Amino acid sequence: MNISEKLLTLRKQHNLSQEELAEKLNVSRQAISRWESNQSLPDTLNIIQLTKLYQVSADYLLNDEYDYEEDIPIVKYATDQATNRSVMEMSCILSICLSIISVVIGATGLFISKSTIMTVISIILSIITVACFEASLVKYGKNDKKVYRSRFYDISVWLLSFIPACIVTGFSDFLVWSLLNKIFSYSAFHSVLSLIINLIYFIAIYLLMVFVSKYFIRKR
Numbered sequence: 001m002n003i004s005e006k007l008l009t010l011r012k013q014h015n016l017s018q019e020e021l022a023e024k025l026n027v028s029r030q031a032i033s034r035w036e037s038n039q040s041l042p043d044t045l046n047i048i049q050l051t052k053l054y055q056v057s058a059d060y061l062l063n064d065e066y067d068y069e070e071d072i073p074i075v076k077y078a079t080d081q082a083t084n085r086s087v088m089e090m091s092c093i094l095s096i097c098l099s100i101i102s103v104v105i106g107a108t109g110l111f112i113s114k115s116t117i118m119t120v121i122s123i124i125l126s127i128i129t130v131a132c133f134e135a136s137l138v139k140y141g142k143n144d145k146k147v148y149r150s151r152f153y154d155i156s157v158w159l160l161s162f163i164p165a166c167i168v169t170g171f172s173d174f175l176v177w178s179l180l181n182k183i184f185s186y187s188a189f190h191s192v193l194s195l196i197i198n199l200i201y202f203i204a205i206y207l208l209m210v211f212v213s214k215y216f217i218r219k220r
Contacts, residue, residue: 002064004038010054011036025049084140088148091136098129099156106163119163126160149217157213165206169198 001009011021011032018032025032025046034040042050051058102125109118133152141148 002038003041003061004036006061007042007050008036010050010056014054024053081143084142085144087140088136088144091133091140092148092152095129095133095152096155096159098125099159102126102129103159103162106166110163110166119167122163126163129156130160153214153217157210157217161206161209161213165202165209168209169202169205 011018016024018029018036022029022032027046031040031042035042047058047061050056050061102122105125106119106122109115109122137145137148
């Protein structure tokens with residue numbers, strides 16, 4: 001698309017007649033007509049005024065290779081970057097939400113229903129969540145990987161480490177057993193002491209998992 005075609009298209013897009021445009025630029029209507037019929041070109045001052053009026057760049061007007069403003073490499077790059085940032089922001093939010101859902105399912109399976117299937121589903125969902133986030137990071141987060149990885153894992157590592165820590169320490173089984181024992185056994189002190197010791201053990205393993213995971217994530 002040459003400059004005359006662009007000028008004609010832009011004028012129509014802005015609902016301006018040749019007379020109205022001529023008045024804004026302080027030129028004759030015949031000058032506008034010659035520009036749009038490719039009989040002459042606007043001078044430098046008029047090019048500057050046209051870019052301001054139509055909110056386009058001089059590169060777009062003067063370069064026949066660009067049919068749209070978005071075709072200009074710098075503009076296209078900026079547009080792509082904005083799109084990628086939006087996608088990654090949404091990916092972080094959705095991934096964290098899936099991490100929360102995963103923990104809820106796993107906790108329900110461990111503490112309430114005692115369902116191995118729910119626990120397995122929780123672990124699988126956690127793996128899928130991390131895999132999907134990493135895939136979106138590779139495709140859309142090329143220039144800001146560290147930023148988005150930090151945003152996601154700083155929160156999700158605390159969520160996703162909970163169920164594995166419960167499984168490793170057997171904390172869920174012990175917690176239920178201790179509470180029942182406290183209710184029905186005369187040795188309440190022993191039950192409480194055992195619960196406290198097991199709780200400390202669980203917290204130690206949980207924190208170890210969190211910080212080890214963070215260490216390896218930051219090394220990437």
